[in-house]
Amino acid sequence: MSTRLSDEEVARFQAEGYFLKRRALSAAQAAECRARIEAMEERLGEECNVRMKIKAHVVSPWMTDLARHPAILDAVESLLGPDILLFGSSMFAKAANSPKFVSWHQDSAYYGLTPNESVTVWLAFTPSNRAxxxxxxxxxxxxxxxxxxxxxxxxxxxxxxxxxxRGLDDARAVYLELEPGEFSMHHVRTAHGSxxxxxxxxxxxxxxxYMAAHVASTLGRRSALPVRGEDRHGHWDADPLPRLDLDPETLQYLTDMWSKYQSKEVRQAALAGKI
Ligand SMILES: O=C(O)CCC(=O)C(=O)O
Structure with missing residues (x-):
């Protein structure tokens, strides 16, 4: 079954800033992804949250393939058009009985993209619900x-x-509950958290x-992964591709990107046009 959005669903996304939901993977495939993530955590000796941030898709070939999954891209194409780049990806894992949370935020405040034609796909490997x-x-x-x-x-x-x-009214929040293998989408300016x-x-x-291929970086020259259609604009260098699971070269690249993203100084220099 096609995962493209109907005109009515696109109009609802444009009005509400989010979409719930479509399926990309079967429950068994989602469980297989979870097992692979946990095997990588075992090898790295750390939780996937620690490093698989901002460019998680360069960690292993199967993660790059997931970023190019046709069921996901068909849905994204309904919102961004046929030429699509992946600007980044991040693993979000919460341990059992953990108070860790994600505060209300807008990704557009940090991503440095213009125009804001960008959509986040959140793909569940476990049930994801209010509890x-x-x-x-x-x-x-x-x-x-x-x-x-x-x-x-x-x-x-x-x-x-x-x-x-600060100051958002929690009572207005919509909770995007998913089963393993399903995904939601939200606009880069939509305030979200957990x-x-x-x-x-x-x-x-x-x-x-994801972003439309004509979107440019306001934070200096950066890289992205072409995932569908053509890039006629050349605003982005190409992300390196992993050759094997936990490829040491791309892991190093990921670590460098992540520390740049975290650094207030780098962001401020970029905003001032210095890098
Ligand atoms: O997974 C979460 O709890 C938050 C995810 C998030 O902030 C995002 O997808 O941008």
């Missing part, structure tokens, strides 16, 4: 003014800088950040 801290969004917030973010660097916050929008995990199992998902 285990699923993604939640503030409907219509993508149409509002840019929000101020406080950078709290709270260690319980899964975000790099603990970036937080609460802690109160269940006895992990909650694991992978967020893919």
């Amino acid at each position: 285990n801290g699923c993604l939640r969004v503030m409907p219509g917030s993508h149409l509002e003014a840019d929000y101020e973010h406080d950078e709290t660097y709270d260690p319980q916050n899964l975000l790099a800088r603990g970036q937080t929008i 609460l802690g995990n109160e269940t006895g199992d992990r909650r694991i998902g992978l967020a893919f950040f």
Whole structure:
């Protein structure tokens, strides 16, 4: 079955800033992905959250393939058109009975993209629901003014800088509950976050950040992964591709990208046009 969105679904996304939901993987395939992630964690001796951020798709060939999954790209194409690049991807895992959370934030405040024609796909490898801290969004917030973010660097916050929008009304939040293998989508300007995990199992998902190929970087020259159609604009260098699981070369690249993304100084220099 096609995962493309109907005209009515596209109109709803444009009004609400999110879409729930489509299926990319069977439950068995999602369980297989979880097993692969846990095997990589075993080899690395750390949780996937620690390093698989911002360019998680360069960690292993199967993750690059997932970023190019036709069921995901058909849905994304309905929103961004036929020429699509992947700007980044991040693993979001929450341990069982963990208070770790994601504060309300807008990705557009940090991604440095112009125009803001970018959509996040959140793909579930485990059930993701209110009890285990699923993604939640503030409907219509993508149409509002840019929000101020406080950078709290709270260690319980899964975000790099603990970036937080204060004063949003939780009662307006919509919770994007998913079964393993399903995905939701939200606009790059939609305020979103998540609460802690109160269940006895992990909650694991992978967020893919797609953009239309004509979108440019406002933070200096960067790289992206072409995933569909043509790039006639050349705004982005090509991401390196992993040759094997946990390819040491691309892992190093990922580590460098992640520390640049976390660094306030680098972001400020880029905004000032110095890099
Ligand atoms: O997985 C979460 O809890 C938050 C995800 C998120 O912030 C994102 O997908 O951009």
